[in-house]
Amino acid sequence: MNMPFKAAPPIVLPSDQDASGRTLGDDEIALITEAIRSGTLTVTKGTFAKRFESGFAQAVGSQAAHACSSGSAAIHCAISAINPEPGDEIITTSITDMGALTPILYQGAIPVFADVHPLTGNVTADTIAARISDRTKAIIVTHLFGNPCDMTAIGELARSKNIPIIEDCAQAFLAKHAGKAVGTFGAAGCFSLQQGKHITTGEGGIVVSDDPKIARHVFLFINKAWGYGDPNPDHYFVALNYRMSELQGACALGQLPKLAEVVVSRQAGAKRLTADLQEIPGVTPPHQEANDEPVFWKYAVQVDPEIIPGGAVALAKSLKEWGIASAPRYIQKPAFRCQVFSEQRTFGNSRWPFTLARPEAVDYSAELFPGTFHYLERVLVLPWNEQYTTEHLDYIARAVRFCAEALVEGGTK
Numbered sequence: 001m002n003m004p005f006k007a008a009p010p011i012v013l014p015s016d017q018d019a020s021g022r023t024l025g026d027d028e029i030a031l032i033t034e035a036i037r038s039g040t041l042t043v044t045k046g047t048f049a050k051r052f053e054s055g056f057a058q059a060v061g062s063q064a065a066h067a068c069s070s071g072s073a074a075i076h077c078a079i080s081a082i083n084p085e086p087g088d089e090i091i092t093t094s095i096t097d098m099g100a101l102t103p104i105l106y107q108g109a110i111p112v113f114a115d116v117h118p119l120t121g122n123v124t125a126d127t128i129a130a131r132i133s134d135r136t137k138a139i140i141v142t143h144l145f146g147n148p149c150d151m152t153a154i155g156e157l158a159r160s161k162n163i164p165i166i167e168d169c170a171q172a173f174l175a176k177h178a179g180k181a182v183g184t185f186g187a188a189g190c191f192s193l194q195q196g197k198h199i200t201t202g203e204g205g206i207v208v209s210d211d212p213k214i215a216r217h218v219f220l221f222i223n224k225a226w227g228y229g230d231p232n233p234d235h236y237f238v239a240l241n242y243r244m245s246e247l248q249g250a251c252a253l254g255q256l257p258k259l260a261e262v263v264v265s266r267q268a269g270a271k272r273l274t275a276d277l278q279e280i281p282g283v284t285p286p287h288q289e290a291n292d293e294p295v296f297w298k299y300a301v302q303v304d305p306e307i308i309p310g311g312a313v314a315l316a317k318s319l320k321e322w323g324i325a326s327a328p329r330y331i332q333k334p335a336f337r338c339q340v341f342s343e344q345r346t347f348g349n350s351r352w353p354f355t356l357a358r359p360e361a362v363d364y365s366a367e368l369f370p371g372t373f374h375y376l377e378r379v380l381v382l383p384w385n386e387q388y389t390t391e392h393l394d395y396i397a398r399a400v401r402f403c404a405e406a407l408v409e410g411g412t413k
């Protein structure tokens, strides 16, 4: 493409925030109607969420799955199942959603942030190894934007230290590393069914595990630790009501058969866009390792500020004129710069559990996080969903090329 042209008016891209970019339809309506007609809206008595759970476990290739109220709840369940002592450390990533982090504090553990790979934004075996101590109780990895972490190397490291891994797969439904679905490498895999995820129930989550003890604990944690079905049930430990409702279960059951196709569509779209974004000065398509199959929750490019004046922020501003709402810096700042961590704002004025932390565990000095700062400065997150047509994809490619080249040439176009 030698001479890109500017389209006017801008194309309206499908959005994952409404029907245009979602797969919600008659199947979900029929199932939700059936749930309402049944008069049973609690999962403790109904069958919809249960059917979703067994279908989801099968889709991912896991022994068990338990649905819950959100991705944050899913992470909380998994951490509780690991059962940290107050002050135990859980290694996590500096680039993730807050819902993957605050459950660590609610379970009395200390989040210890690992740096990320400068090209993927994912934690690596090396960045995790640098934060392991004799108090490390678990490792949580986030497969950012649906691009798998290196679970071969991270798995080896964790096994050698006997530390369980929790996989945050909120953005990574059916993503594969070395031919195996993410969520099945660690002790538990946690997914979010929030509005913008690959499949959605508006809000919702699900935890998979091959370990019967972990799966049982997750089930109990979702249910106020009440031993449903036990001969002498009790509330066995501290836990909350993290159930989804049958309405969400019915919706999820309608969404599940569409998941594989959603993933294929997102992957095909990404392949086309990546081919079209080659050799644009200063713009690098998403990094992908040969043995990974990412599923593109979003399409995150890297923008080199040394080539494109103003970097990702300037490119985002130009793309807005084309009607493309991209997000430079993704979460804006490393998670450890949020007040909950930097000011240790937790329970009353106690700062607990940070009061139990080793100083090194809560050292958030910038020098410890070169990959994180590099990645956040360059990342530009393009909106993405399964309803993009070739027309949409070609429009995005044209827009990125035009805007990048215009910025490089100093706005002469």
Ligand SMILES: Cc1ncc(COP(=O)(O)O)c(C=O)c1O
Pocket (backbone or CB within 6 Å): 070, 071, 072, 073, 096, 097, 099, 100, 142, 168, 170, 171, 192, 193, 194, 203, 204, 205
């Ligand atoms: C990586 C990651 N982890 C956890 C969560 C939390 O999920 P939820 O918003 O469903 O609580 C999200 C959701 O946005 C996420 O993207």
